[in-house]
Amino acid sequence: MTVGFIDEMMRGILSSKDVLNASCGEVTRIRTINPRSHRPERDGLYDERIFGPVNDWTCFCGVYNNAPEHEGAICRHCGVPVLPSSVRRTRIGHITLAEPVIPVCYLHEKPSRLSLLLNIDPTVLKDFACYQYWLVLEKGDLGLEPGLYAYDHHFNNPLFCSDYTQGRIISGGRAIQLMLTRLFSTKDAQGIENPDGKTNLQIEFEKLCAQYSEDDEARYRVLSQFVHGEIDPQHLLITILPVIPPVYRPENSKLGKSYFPVLCHNRNVLKDKRLHHREVRREISEMSRLQGSVNHLINMLSEVHVTQ
Ligand SMILES: [Zn+2]
Numbered sequence: 001m002t003v004g005f006i007d008e009m010m011r012g013i014l015s016s017k018d019v020l021n022a023s024c025g026e027v028t029r030i031r032t033i034n035p036r037s038h039r040p041e042r043d044g045l046y047d048e049r050i051f052g053p054v055n056d057w058t059c060f061c062g063v064y065n066n067a068p069e070h071e072g073a074i075c076r077h078c079g080v081p082v083l084p085s086s087v088r089r090t091r092i093g094h095i096t097l098a099e100p101v102i103p104v105c106y107l108h109e110k111p112s113r114l115s116l117l118l119n120i121d122p123t124v125l126k127d128f129a130c131y132q133y134w135l136v137l138e139k140g141d142l143g144l145e146p147g148l149y150a151y152d153h154h155f156n157n158p159l160f161c162s163d164y165t166q167g168r169i170i171s172g173g174r175a176i177q178l179m180l181t182r183l184f185s186t187k188d189a190q191g192i193e194n195p196d197g198k199t200n201l202q203i204e205f206e207k208l209c210a211q212y213s214e215d216d217e218a219r220y221r222v223l224s225q226f227v228h229g230e231i232d233p234q235h236l237l238i239t240i241l242p243v244i245p246p247v248y249r250p251e252n253s254k255l256g257k258s259y260f261p262v263l264c265h266n267r268n269v270l271k272d273k274r275l276h277h278r279e280v281r282r283e284i285s286e287m288s289r290l291q292g293s294v295n296h297l298i299n300m301l302s303e304v305h306v307t308q
Pocket of ligand 1: 059060061062063064075076077078079080
């Protein structure tokens with residue numbers, strides 16, 4: 001992997017799919033360096049199996065000890081590749097997020113391309129990111145018709161929890177993801193195929209062109225970019241987060257520490273989802289924290305200068 005790639009990834013140009021393709025493994029644990037052995041922990045943020053060996057051509061268990069003649073081999077016992085330690089400047093890992101995250105750039109840019117694309121107010125988009133706005137998918141116990149709702153007295157109602165656990169009401173990146181899926185779908189709201197296999201986005205764009213006014217200029221430009229494939233909709237949400245090479249995030253650096261809250265909230269969200277009796281309010285606040293911690297990390301990444 002090249003320095004240019006890492007740089008692009010940090011500036012958020014690459015999609016989750018690109019990150020996954022480039023990743024050498026998934027980081028699933030918050031652990032870093034073992035305090036006794038001073039070696040990276042397995043599945044942690046500095047794992048040698050993912051990021052490469054700490055010592056040149058030497059695996060974790062010692063079967064390969066400074067063995068450049070075996071370069072490229074993977075130790076059968078510990079799974080560490082036999083490579084020079086310099087690969088820890090280039091190998092990346094990833095974290096699979098329990099919930100899609102709305103990237104900070106779309107929340108703060110003016111005009112916000114994502115809000116123009118979805119035809120929602122930028123403040124509504126921000127409220128979705130904070131789980132203060134909800135998308136009702138079907139009429140449930142709360143009795144709300146499908147649509148968008150601000151977090152108000154309805155949601156203090158105990159019936160909210162039942163609608164939420166039944167998946168009738170969603171928020172955050174998941175709601176935005178669903179709105180995007182609908183927009184790029186060739187079926188209308190009733191599930192009927194559009195004429196000529198057009199996507200809902202194309203139909204909306206044609207409508208906008210037909211009754212064009214200057215007020216629509218910004219929206220027209222954004223829709224046009226998506227209709228003509230200049231922006232890949234897959235770039236709009238983060239589902240796979242890159243873990244940059246260890247060299248750029250020493251254990252005690254601000255950036256190094258920024259990965260901890262992400263992994264911690266991600267683990268909590270996953271745990272909450274698996275529970276039989278879910279604590280809905282806690283789950284929602286964990287998802288909101290996950291969104292916040294990922295965006296804090298992205299802000300930190302944008303300040304890193306990658307060097308050869
Ligand atoms: Zn080994």
